Amino acid sequence: MSEHGGTVTGADLALTADGLLLRPWREEDVPALLEAYDDPVMRQWVRLPVSTPEEAARWLELQHEGWASGARFSFAVTDVSRGGELVGNLALKRPGPERAEVGYWTAAWARGRGVAPRALEALTAWAFAAFAEEGLVRLELLHQVDNVASCKVAEKSGYAFAELLDALPPEFPLDGHLHVREAPSASYGGGAAQSAPEVSPAGSSDSR
Secondary structure, eight states, X not given: OOTTOOOOOSTTOOEEETTEEEEEOOGGGHHHHHHHHXXXXXXXXXXXXXXXXXXXXXXXXXXXXXXXXXXEEEEEEEEGGXXXXXXXXXXXXXXXXXXXXXXXXXXXXXXXXXXHHHHHHHHHHHHXXXXXXXXXXXEEEEEETTOHHHHHHHHHTTOEEEEEEOOBTTTBOSOEEEEEXXXXXXXXXXXXXXXXXXXXXTGGGOOO
């Protein structure tokens, strides 16, 4: 299946994105997952620690539960040109009748390759196609103000800045940015953008 449509089927779903393959997470991804989380830069943005094989197994279980419930669709991002090397994570969170949130992280060894913008473009196209009949017309990307890298990814991916979000201390001590991208044919006329309930300013780093 390509990123341009089809139903949400779970383990057999794969999206392509200019040399990248996005697929559901697998048990064999655990070593690379642990290595990715062993990065101080990424650790400052994520909320769920993954430091042991047991924590990695629980993390994978949560991703599988998200697919089963339809609340979260998390993809392992792999680089086809490098033998399927794991390079990141991308997720569509809580898709609702009109809006959903996207989140992501890129492994330290893959930064600077344009992984996040390419993968996010594929996820965006797929989400609008897969959930069109449910009325999805708006995707939101959130990040803390000091997460400059996520802000650049949002801009490159066509997610326009929409609103400054207030800090939520102590968990999120700084303000956040809300970026929005609407479906190409959407007639969403909500005027000024409003933040979705129960989302964090650090969301674009896939902090959940």
